[in-house]
Amino acid sequence: MSAATGGGPILSLDTLVRLGRGLRPADPPRRLSVPDGMTAPLGCDAVAVPARFGPLVLPRLPRVGCVYADEAHWWWLVPSDSDYALEWPSPARYATGALVPHTPRLIHRPDGTFPYTPPIPLYLALCRIMGTTPTWSRVVSA
Structure with a gap:
């Protein structure tokens, strides 16, 4: 079909491949690594928050696992499926498999062999x- 018959322009395979390449992200996601000497028997996911919140979170935690950071975000390693039945408050983001857009640096390593923040x-x-009510505390309407 042609544009004149209402079918739109015909694109060659080369054009489609070039367009597809342009839609891919520049950097594929990378998995945060567990430091040498540590084990992650429960698997790993990560919770990211904007960097400005990172220093506010640390003193509120009874135990801090591995924390990674760059200029924009801080990531905490948590056991896999830590998002089950939880709505993490915005602007926090939950990263299944601890896949992040690039490789931040490790800024905190806990004592022991487990990398998790509870x-x-x-x-x-x-x-x-974030000024958010935990989801289990919210009023449910019928």
């Missing part, structure tokens, strides 16, 4: 800082 205290600290 997800419930992290969730509550983020809700407090």
Whole structure:
């Protein structure tokens, strides 16, 4: 079909390939690595927050696992599926598989062999800082 018959322009395979390449992200996501000597038997996900909130979260946590940072975000390693039945408060983002857009640097490594920050205290600290009510505390209407 041609544009004249209402079918739109015909694109060659080369054109489609070039267009497809232009739609891909410049950098594929990377998995945050667990430091040498540590094990992650529960798998790893990550919770990211804008960097300005990072220093506010740290003192509110009873235990801090591995924390990674760059200029824009801080990421906390949490056990896989820590998003189950939780709505992490915006602007926090949950990254399944601890996949992040680029490789930040490790800024905190806990003592011991487990890299995790406990997800419930992290969730509550983020809700407090973001001014959000935890989802299990919200009133449910019928």
